[in-house]
Amino acid sequence: MACQFIMCVAIWQLLLNNFGRCYATIFGRSPGLLGKENYMASKNVFMLVLENDSEQRISQLLSKISIDLDDIQIQVATNAEAGLTLLQKTSVTLILLGLPFSGTVGDGLNLLVRLRQLKPDVPIVVLVNQEAMGLGLQALEFGAFAYYFEQHLSGSVLRRLINKTVNQHANLQAASRLSEPDVILFNSLPACVAVLDEVGLVTAVNPEWQQLSRTSTEPLIIGTRPGSNFNQLCQQIERPEIMAAVQKVLDGQQVGQGIEFSWREGVRLVWWKLYVTALRWPHGGAIVTVQDVTDGVADQIRLSACEVEISELKNNVISLVHELRTPLTAIRLYLNLLKTADDSKKAHYLTILDQETVHLEQYVDDLLTLAHLEQTDEPLFKPVNFGDLVEQVVVEQRPVATAKGLTLALDKTQDALFVQGQSRLLSRIITNLVANAVRYTITGGVDVSVSLDEMTNRIVLRVADSGIGIAPEVLPHIFEPFFRSPRAQNLIQRGSGLGLDIVKRILTLHGGNIEVTSEINNGSVFIIFLPAYQEPIEG
Known part of the structure; x- marks a missing residue:
């Protein structure tokens, strides 16, 4: 799609440059517009004169030399509204604009832009005082065809000025007129194309743009039409970045x-x-080309997401290898020590080997659980008494807490606390939360409660400890796979970093969610919510 878009731009640029060479043989717009040649004015020339200078310099000049211009129709307007009305109602060949207009430079140049917008194909010649050459140059930048010093005007000079302007403008129009093959190429471009003149006025749009403007609600597409000012449109619809880009190109x-x-x-x-x-x-x-690249952007977004996933997978694999290598290295070390150890040390070495084997077994079990969760699309759920599962886990973990000098209390408000799910996975949630609370609590204890929130019809499990707590900057990351906070690693070196990730995945599978609050050295509170299950009433 990107190649097709660039090809359209290149073809259109080549097309324009082919007939652009014709322009090089025509006089540029400057005070040297008049040469020694005397061109014959086109028949039926209608000239619109706009000036509101108190001295009426142009009108007075025209009245003196009217005999030399008897074959040219002239209409004078002394205010902008009258001039714009005449321009709309009549077929004007040439506009003669006296500057300054309305006493300020800004008003005159604004009128010039409005005239160009209304009739972009009509040439505008600006007459200025010789001392105001800078105003003439500004007028060229705003789209005037030429400027001339009013002090140099006479009947013959004005006639030559009119003849030269009309003929040169006709030549320019002919040079810019596309041949039939060029028109076919322009109309068949698959992208939306608009042509702007040197001041940003739209001179042409291709059928693709016209078709899109009838179906799109994008204001830039709708508002771009022949005669409109592209930069003013961008300003009105608050697209400053597009306006800046176009202006930089127009300015060279x-x-x-x-x-x-x-x-x-x-x-x-x-x-x-x-x-x-x-x-x-x-x-x-300039030419402006617009194309719908939604599919390409969507592909790029998906590609970026894949790159992030691959990077995370790479980091996870590195963590996985490290975590598996640590217990295997310890097992190998103590097996070698057992070969030559005294009987008094063998029991100690066997205890360490047993601990490392348990750790490795837990780690592999966590990995298998994750793999199972990834592959489970539509798990088979059945009613499970969640309250009984909580009580079983507390009974299993109480000896561990007692061995550390901690209390482990359970508050269960009622016996029948049912949810829809898999008991093995739900038990894993409770075990991970309670075991973590006991593991990272040094003094005090752990309080576990399970209840029914009748207002929301949810089962609520609350696990609160008086442990080391979690730092605020760490809290957003605790559910990421393989993540362990520095404080947790200092207290307990071993751990897979998968426990809370597994908890969150299982909760998501069961339509639940989890909330965490924590304070350094004052413990943590984990609260999970699961939809309650009620037996359907028969009959």
Whole structure:
């Protein structure tokens, strides 16, 4: 898709440059517009004159030389509204604009832009005072065809000025007119294409753009039409990044620039790729190409997500290898020591071997549980008395707590606390939470409670300890696979870092969720919520 998009831009640029060379043989817009040649004015020339200077310099000049312009229709407007109205109602060949207008430079240049928007194909010649050459140059930047000093005007000079402007503009129009094959190519481009002149006015859009504007709600697509000012449109719809890119190309600072932007079409987020490239005409301009790249952006997002998953998988594999290697190394070491050990040390070595084997067994069991959860799409659930599972786990963990000098209390409000699920997995949740609480508590104890929240119809398990606590910056990461906080590692060196990840996955599978609060050195509270199950009433 990206290659097709770039190819469209390249073909269109080549197409424009082919007839752009025709422009090179035509006079540029400058005070040197008039040469020694005397062109014949086109027949039926209608000239619109706009000035509101108190001295009416242009009108007075025209009244003195009217005999030399008897074959040219002239209409004078002394305010912007009257001039714009005449321009809309009549077929104007040429506009003669006296600057400054309304006493300020800004008003005159704004009027110039409005005239260009209304009739982009009509040439505008600006007359300025010789001392205001800078104003004439500004007018060129805003789209004037040429400027001339009013002090140099006479009947013959004005006629030559009119003739030259009309003929040159006609030549430019002919040079910019595409041949039939070029029109076919322009109309068949698969991307939306708009052509801008040197001041950002839209001079043409291809059928693809017109078709999209009838179905899209994107204001940039809808508002771009012949005669509109592209940069003003971008400003109105708050697209400053697009406006800046177009202006840089129009100013010659860049040859081309691409921008991606999005727009929500109903519930669908649509991504667009806009590319603006400079036209190599002497008068400048640009083409804007827009294409829907939603599928490409979606692919890129999926690719980025895959890259993140691969990176996480790589890190997890490294952690897995490390965790498996540690007990295997210890087992190998103590097996070698047993071969030459005294009878007095063998019992100690066998105890260590037993501990390392248990640790390895637990680690493999965690990995198998994760693998099972990944493969379980639609598990077979049945009613399970969650309260009984909690009581069984507390009974199993109480000797461990007592050996550490800790209390392990259970508060169960009622016997029948049923949920839909797999008892083996639900028991794993309770075991991981209670065992962790006992493991990371040094003094005090662990309080376990299970109850029914009748308002939300959920079973609530609460495991609170007086242990080492979890740092605030660590709390968001505790459910990540293989994660162990530095404080936990300092207290207990061994651990897979998979316990809480397994808890969260099992809860998700059962439609539950978990909340955690913790304070350093003041313990942690884990609360899980599971949908309660009620036996259907028969009859």
